[in-house]
Structure formats: structure tokens, C-alpha cells
Amino acid sequence: MRGFFISRMVQLVVTMFIVSVVVFFILRLSGDPILVVAPDFFSEEQIEQMRKFWGFDRPIGEQYLNFVTKAITGNFGTSYLAKRPAMELVFERLGYSWMLAAAAAAIGLTIAVPLGILSALKRNSFIDLIITSLSSLGTAMPSFWLGLMLIIVFSVHLGLLPVFGAQEPKALILPSATLGVGMAARLSRMTRSAMLEVLNQDYVRTARSKGLMQKTVIIRHALRNALIPIVTVFGLQLGWLLGGSVVVESVFSWPGLGRLMIDSISVRDNTVVQAGLLFFALSFILINYAIDVIYIILDPRIKFQ
């Protein structure tokens, strides 16, 4: 058990190291980072001064080390624009992003799992066809477009829900439904194939031949085992959810981390972009680690390794 956590911690550190290198160098891709933020009317001298102030005159290796040592202590530098620590800005938005992601994941799971099971049980029937077609459609649809269409129907035409912001709880409905539907489309497909696989197993046949009720067989014997691949896919789709949230937050002006990133990118507020990228990666990694622990709870055969 302890070995499991230690090896996971080592993996986490290695992964975060690579992420930090990527994040650091992405923002150097534009060439001189100072020229990007310096106003046009600045003289050579002023630019040089600015470069020194931000530490861009040091060798690149030293700049990276500097960045990492500060980042470990939670110091990502000051936002060029807001003149406040980038970390503070990120933390302000993180709660909104988590709220949206959790609501969307909940919607996705509640739609996808029952539909996926139904689709597997009625394999090759009309219902199966409808469910799998809807799932393909939902996968192919750009999430932000679905969001726009929901705005047209529910806000513009029916006037039921607010178009943007997060002032009232109702404002969460449209963005989370937008992402939830996309998530459901991706998950129901996997739930279906996981269930199909499990339904062919011997233990399901045994359970049936014992004369157990269909409901008991499905829930206690089949679903329990199908949950493992479903959970895996859920972890993988989380990347889609986080990525999708960036665009959907912009559509609905939801004050989350994604929108902060887009706003910071457009004004080239690089410290905030860096902090945001690292937090996205960290949340993604941590949730996938949580999923590894869930595996062990779901399947006693998997041991801590």
C-alpha cells in the first residue's frame, strides 16, 4: 500500500516536471517574451531595463530553474495586467471551473450509464440504433455550437435561462448541460461496449441460470464489472471535459479557469497562462490518480502495485 503511493508520487513528480518544461518553453516560442509585452514607444534602454526586471536577461536554463523553484512554492509571478499574483487569480476561478466540471460530469454519467446499459441489453434493436446514433451525433458536434443552440432555444426564444455570467444558480444549467451532453455521448458508447463484453461472461450466465432476477443480474453482476472500463473512459474523457470547458466557458462568459486563460492569452499575460496550464495538468493528473484508487475499490483483484 505504501509502495503504491510512493511510486505514484514519483510518477506525479516526473510528469509534473515534463509539464513544467513544456509550459515554460511554450511561452518562449514567440521569441523574445519582452518584445511581446513592451509598449511600442519604449526605447531600447527601457526594454533592456524591463528585461532585467523580469529576469529575461539570464541564460535560459537559469530562467527555467528560477521558474520551477518559485512555482513549487506556489509563486508563479505577478500578472502583467492585474498586477496581482497569478496564483491568486487562478484560485479565484478554480472553484467555478470545478463546479462546472462536476455538474457536467454528473449530467454525463446520469445520462450515459442507463442509456449505455439499455443499448447493450437491447443490442441491434431499434432503441439501440437510436441511442448509438445519438451518441455518434453528440461526439461529432462541437460543444460550443451546442451551447450556442441552447442559448438560442432557452434564452433567446423561451427566455427561461440567463445567457451568461454566474450571478445566479440558474446560470449553471446551460453550460453544464452543454458539456454534460457531450460527455454523455462519449460515455454511453463505452458503457454499451463494456456491458456487451460483460454480458457474455460465464458468471453472468451462471447468475441467470441460478434464476436470479434480470435486475439483480444486471446491477450486481454485470454493471459492477462493467464499471471498471467505464471509469477508465471517464478518466480519459476528463481531458475532453477540461478542454471543452475552456471553450464553453467563453461562450457563456462563465468565470472559470478556462476563460481566465483565454482572456490572458489574448492580452499575453503569460504568468497567468503558465499558472493556468499547470493547474489544468495538475487537476487532470490528480483526478486520474483518484480513479486508480477507485479501481481498487471496484475490483478486489487489482492490488496496490
Place this chain on the structure above:
Amino acid sequence: MTVDKPRDQQANNFAIAAMPPRRSAPLQVLSILFKSPVGVAGSLIVSVVVLLAIFGPLVSPHDPLNRNIRSRFKPPGFVDPSGNVYSLGNDQLGRDILSRIIAGSRVSVLVGVVSVLISGTIGVIYGLISGFIGGILDSVLMRIVDGLLSIPFIILVIAISGVVGAGLSTLILILGFTGWITYARVIRGEVLKVREMDYVMAAYALGQSRLKVMFLHILPNVVASAIVLAAVQVGVTILAESSLSFLGLGVKPPTVTWGLMLSDGRQYINSAWWMTLYPGIAITITVLGVVFLGDWLRDFLDPNVRGRA
């Protein structure tokens, strides 16, 4: 069938497994394709989109860039005084939406195909080297992939294009040089499997060099997986392009793209729903076609599934 010709061997297997004898390869593929409704739908959609991208200007009802202040925001089915029909309506500058959708197919096809070619090539070579050489190099290469995969694709692309700047060719390069990560892991896994096959052993026994084994024996046998992945990635890339252009981080006007059309549509969402509805349908149908074609390819290239279907 000789050991050093796995390509022929594979082709023979195909012929034995499912195809009637004495027909040319393309005909055989087509005859299998027409047995699958998903394959037919997918290839039909994809061919139409590709044809529109190539011959769009010939069939386009109007000039997609032609502005006309008097026919701004006209709803679908609008007929102007000189009898011109605008079946999907006009945008905020009076440009014909149908013509713009046709023009936009060009960017989607170009971005989808070119960046997937770039990312597929990089990813396959990366996975091939990692899986074939193995050892410490493999661990290092795979840790790098793990690290890159923990930044969601679209967020990575948004950050890079935000820093590097927008434009069609830049965007294609960015999508090409980030998309390879998906292939690397899968191809490496395939290489690990193929590496242990008897024909690889046989090739070594015949005295072939490692480099030859890698490119002549292992590579051809992982190409099928790469093709299936590439089909999926074309869809992902088209969606990514539309998201980026929508956010203003991708292609810039006056180039016509579906993402930019949606970004225009969003500004007038209260009054002109058709500006938002139709470009989205175009994206959805195109990606759906690619997904269908990918599904069919997966079944077709996987002999285990093909026998049963």
C-alpha cells in the same frame, strides 16, 4: 510467400479471408464497403465534403465574400429584387451563408488532412522508435508522452496558438506538431506486440539489420492501427480548428471557416439564428462522416472483427 515481404503476406491474407477471387484490390475494398451502411454513409459524406472543398467555386451559388448592405441579416429563403435566391440566409454583411459554408469546407479539409499527415508521421516514427528500441529510451520517451497527455489537447493548442499567433498555415503546423502524442502511445503498444512475432524472428535469422526489420517488417504491420487513429484524429482536428477560429485564435478573416462563421453568429445570436445554426450543422455532418468512415475502417482492418460482421 517469403518472409521478407510482409506486405504481400498481408495482402494475401486479406484476399483469403473475405474477398471473392479475381478482382482488383480497389474493387474488392469497394464491394466490402457497400455492405456496411455506416461505411457507405461515411464515405458518401466525406467524398461530398472533399469534392466541395476542391470544386466549391464551381457550384457555389454566390461569391462567399460578396457584401451587400441591403440584404444584411436576411433569413433563409430570401429572394432579392433581381431574383437571386439565398437559401440559407445572409450574414451581418449580406454575404450568402450557403456559399460561405461551401467555401469553409476548404479550410476544414485542408487542416484535417495536412495536420493529420504531419502528426501521424511524427507519432508513428516516435512510437516505432520507442517500442522497437525499448529500454531506458522507451521509458524516457513514454514519460514525455505522459507529461504531454496530461495537458488536454485543446488547451495545449490554445496556449501555443495564443503565443505563436494565428493564421491558416501556422494553425496547421501547430495542430500537426501537437497531435502526434495520441499516436505515439498506441503505435508503441502495437510495436511491442509485433516485435515478438515469428516473422520478425525469421527476418533476424535471415541476417537482416535492425533498421531493415524496423522499417520493412514492423512498420507495415502497425500501419493499420495508425490509419484508424488518423481517421479519428481528422475529426478531432476539424473540431479543434473550429474551436480555435471561434475563439479568434485560429484562422483570420477574410479566409472563410466554419468556426469564424459561428463566431460571427454568436454576436447576432439574438436576432439571426441562421448564422449559428447552419455552419454548426456543416461541422457536425463532416465530423460524423469522418467518424463513420473511421469506424468502418477499424472493422475492415481488424481481421477478427471482419470475419464476424
